[in-house]
Every structure is written in C-alpha cells, then in structure tokens.
Amino acid sequence: MSKEIIYTTHAPQAIGTYSQAIRVENTVYLSGQIPLVPQTMAVIDGDIGAQIDQVFKNLQAIAKAAGGDLADIVKLNIYLTDLGHFPLVNEIMGRYFSEPYPARAAIGVSALPKDVGVEMDAVMHITPQAYQSVP
Secondary structure: OOEEEEOOOOOOOOOOOOOOEEEEOOEEEEEEEOOEEOOOOEEOOOOHHHHHHHHHHHHHHHHHHOOOOHHHEEEEEEEEOOHHHHHHHHHHHHHHOOOOOOEEEEEEOOOOHHHOOEEEEEEEEOOHHHHHOOO
C-alpha cells in the first residue's frame, strides 16, 4: 500500500499538520475544508451561503487535483455550528452534485477553525486511469 499526497494551489494550503488529501490506491481522503479563499487564505466575505459555496469549490479543486470530481465522492461529512443552516446546505449542494448523491452526515459542532460556520471533509473513489492522467 502506498500513499500519495494530493496538493493543489487552487484550494487553501494546509493550515496545520495535515495534507489537502491523501490517495491510497483508488480511494482519496479529502481533509476538512473551511471557507478559505485559496489566493488570500482569508475566510470568504459574506454570509453562511457564501461560506458553504466556497467549501464546495475547495473540495472540487482538490478532487480535480486527485484526478476526479465531486461526482466521485462517496462519503461527505458536513460540520455546522448552526444546524438551522442545513436546508441551505441542501440547496447549495444541489448545485454541485446530482444523483446518485454521496452518503452524507451532518454534524452540529460548537466551534470550527477561524470561527467559520461550516467545514466539510470527504472520501472519494476514483479509477486508476483517472489519477494516472493527472499532471
């Protein structure tokens, strides 16, 4: 079993002791993403909707760097500081995913890094041909 580090400049750089993602064979584990803008490493301006949208963009960039896309995500974990925002998560998620949707969990938490309202991590399954063609 070999591990490959996945990195892209199109998603926020790690702000701690972790990698953006790790591929082990056909499985990619995407680290938790918060609504940081990759170019500035600052939390996106705007409301919780803007934060949710930015997190999906960050996950999308990492999925692409691994040779896949959001459709390859098989498990998505969503962490919210206010579960009242769950309907908005569903609405925005519908812009990024189509059926069959990934398995998913939504978890209410008391706080997240940089005082954001949302964080997401994911597990993705891709074919070997997909990631072998990534430069």
